[in-house]
Amino acid sequence: xxxxxxxxxxxxxxxxxxxxxVDLARLPQPQATELxxxxxxxxxxxxxxxxxxxxxKSWDFQYDLEVDQGQQAHSVRYHxxxxxxxxxxxxxxxxxxxxxx
Numbered sequence: 149x150x151x152x153x154x155x156x157x158x159x160x161x162x163x164x165x166x167x168x169x170v171d172l173a174r175l176p177q178p179q180a181t182e183l184x185x186x187x188x189x190x191x192x193x194x195x196x197x198x199x200x201x202x203x204x205k206s207w208d209f210q211y212d213l214e215v216d217q218g219q220q221a222h223s224v225r226y227h228x229x230x231x232x233x234x235x236x237x238x239x240x241x242x243x244x245x246x247x248x249x
Contacts, residue, residue: 149173149184150216153242157209168246179245186241187215190234192222199226199235211239 149172156165172180192215201208204227213235214223228236 149180149187149218151183151187151242152212152214153239153246154212155209155243158207166248168242169249170242170246183238183241186234186238190232190238192224192235192238193217193220195222195224195232195235197224199224199230199232201227201230213239213242 151168151170151172153168154165155167170183172183175183192213200210204210208227208229210225210227211231212223212225215221224235226235228239231239
């Protein structure tokens with residue numbers, strides 16, 4: 149499973165955009181298992197393409213997460229305020245444990 153998380157927004161806007169890419173096959177097994185469980189917990193492949201606020205501010209962070217599992221792939225654009233708690237947990241884990249590209 150491969151994940152790409154892009155984050156833009158905040159006061160720096162597009163200039164401060166960050167991308168984090170992770171291939172679970174290259175991670176230690178416990179870390180890979182935890183990320184995979186978070187993907188399953190948020191039912192990522194069933195999420196709509198967008199989970200955004202109705203009236204976002206220019207400084208709100210916007211996330212784009214792509215998950216490619218081989219036989220299926222899906223992308224979701226979202227604001228943390230509009231995301232389910234499980235997707236927030238996955239986002240936090242990726243931000244905390246994966247260095248930006």
